[in-house]
Amino acid sequence: MKALVLTQKDAPLHYGDVPMPEAAEGEVLVQLHAAALNRRDWWITQGQYPGIVYPIILGSDGAGVADGREVIINPAFNWGDHPAFPSKSFQILGLPHPGTFAEWVSVPARQLYDKPAHLSMEQAAALPLAGLTAYRAVFTKGQLRAGDRVLVTGAGGGVALLAFQLAVAAGAQVWVTSGSDANIERTREMGGQGGANYREAEWSKQLQQQAGGFDLIIDSAAGDGFALLPKICNPGARIVTYGGTLGAVSGLSLQPVFWKQLSILGTTMGNDQEFSEMVQFVTQHRIVPVVDSVFPLSAGQAAFERIGKGGQFGKVVCSQLAG
Incomplete structure (x- = not known):
């Protein structure tokens, strides 16, 4: 079969022939039609994960x-059995288990869920990891x-x-931050209330003027801007963080955290029940993941370069069926 293979750190991904996977006991072979990239995949190509054994099929x-x-x-x-946190044997598909940037993958049968019928294969491929992480952040942790x-x-x-x-589908009023005014306008067209460009010095004040204050903040950036988030929270608000793209937090004052009775909560991925609930919610509300661009699997290196450059709006997807 054809696959996209990472042979070493910082090397271009190689598209070529690899052996077909064999389904172990309890596993099922899946003929893949589409696979979406995550920032995790890019970080692995940069050697930023421990225990990488080359060659490896990411995804x-x-x-x-x-x-x-x-x-x-x-x-x-x-x-694992505890819904609040993963077991010590927790893994994410694509490291060390061979991933989805291939024509076939073998996975445990329990990991398979019906594709929402309203989604194309490319849209459906964009859903699992991002949808699970978002669902747990918004509903389980964010309440x-x-x-x-x-x-x-x-x-x-x-x-x-x-x-x-x-x-938005759950009936909230939602604002965003972005480094692109065009992205803010696009979320407004998708049902959002507006937002602020975080490249502007007064972005937090702009948001407070627009919204008055927030009951829930979902953040993946961290960095210096995180210190401003408690100041624009309503009393009793929740701040849920699932990433640290901009690095360590500095200048955070705890006074608004305890005086406003705020909760700062960490999360990543989610459990099987949350995945099932996420798929049901997406199906019920006919939510369509945003796809930024689609590349043939054979042009997977270009897809990774799109992720590395940044600036995308939505998920970058590889199609195993494209030319």
């Missing part, structure tokens, strides 16, 4: 056909309620956009 997100059934893959393996005023930072990334879409 956590995939949609395809298994035994005639159209499916998506839950990339969160071995979450979103209809009517809440919500801020989602970094609109443009896959998780942020799905968090935005989930919150």
